[in-house]
Amino acid sequence: MSLIQVNEVTHSYGSRSFFNWKDRSKKVLSDISFSIEEGACLGLLGSSGAGKSTLGKLILGLERPQNGQILFQGHDIYTADKHTRQKIRRDIQAVFQDSYSSVNPRITAERIIAEPLENYEKLTAAEQKRTIVELLERVGLSEGDLKKYPHQFSGGQLQRINIARAISIKPKFIVLDESVSSLDMVNQKLILELLNELKEDFGLSYLFITHDIKAAYTISDSLGVLEKGELVELYDSKNQFFTSEHPIVKEMRGSILAEHPRFRSIRTRVSRVSHT
């Protein structure tokens, strides 16, 4: 049984009000089906407006899909009984793009990480503190950071705190929605490495939502391509992405920037002026 199974999910936004009988809703996802195995990472690629984040929200249980089901270990996350739902909530965590707006600016790092622990674990104060210090060290921060406020951290450090919060109650699955997109390259690399380590250590599964092909390629085991609400391609092996002949995938591949000036494709024109 797969950890997460998404079955023919369809979702749309927009309203049909009492006075407006016509259906003005806009379909953002149509007939999406895929599954993620335990310990695996699915990279979900797509340009802006493709419906990537909506899919993430549906899986997190933040919005109910209009059609189709989302199963977590075989339980529908929207219709399961209360007890199961509570357990599922704990097993699915999220890390978003904007690390600053994901935390309350008025509380310290310690309390940020403590929040899920307080909700799910009955720990004594000393135990809780020890757990938090361990978590901080696990993500590459130190005990000295406990009493700092969000504005005292850099974006990369704060993203580590978000990750520490997400893994604090030992979830099975994390939705990473553009989690590294707003970081600079050095931090991006470090966070991706951390995520990879955590995946190995805790047997975590990820849904890695991004528009950054290189980042997705680095961390994912399988890749999916979303375009205008449809899952146009789904690869078991990420290398298939580079051999696919699908026009959208080809366009995406064409938009990868060169790794070295030798391979550049934009600056081929010489300036008219500099040569006169």
Place this chain on the structure above:
Amino acid sequence: MGAEQTNVLQVKDLHVQVKTKDGVIPLVQEINFELKRGRVLGLVGESGCGKTVTSMSIFQLLDRKTTMIEGSIALQGRELNGLTDKEMRKIRGKDIAFIMQNPMNAFTPVFTIGHQFIETIRSHTPCSKKEATELAIETMHSVNLTNPDKLLKYYPFQLSGGMLQRVMIAIAACTHPAVIIADEPTTALDVKNQKKVLFHLDKIRSEFGSAILLISHDLGVISEMADEVAVMQNGRIVEKADVFQLFDEPQHEYTKKLLNARSLLHVDEPIIHLA
């Protein structure tokens, strides 16, 4: 053309300091570089290293009450540092254009694109509204925006980020500036738009011979666009070299670290370059 003339912008011994409660803190130190006609200088470094402060000090956009800018910033032989706001306003947008990271915040949400476009043109060149509109439509065509006459009537929130950034490039281009400062022009855009925006930026460069200061933390953008690269760390330029030389033989430890951060993102080089 002499060597002096090809240097459009020359920054010499630039120091920027900020006054705080705890004393004076240096933001950037000993910045030296020059921009040449039709050439692109890439400025790389991690967040917080002073890239944006450097560009803002060229534009004289920093708050004069709290920051001190020392050194010389010469645009075509004219000293910019210390000019009054009124004089700077004639230069901003005409001789130096600025393309910002977030196109959504760079436009006023309460006026249409056309209003803001025409305002920029008319404040720098004496022409009628009709002529300005024609020029606006023409430059928007050149950055591949379809239906420019319709777009001019739209408000910024009605366009996507990629389109807005192209409008911004069109505005920057229509005054034929000597220098374009592009501060992370594609960071807020998705990959597809990224390449388009860079393509049009380069088109402007080749057509008008503008010098570009391209600020980015993305080495992909740098390797596509730059002639020369300056690497910044902790407010200083630690290495400056030709782009090929920098990628092939990085000298400074920090440059090596940056280049290494990139190598993880292309595990299988040959596969990526199939594209």
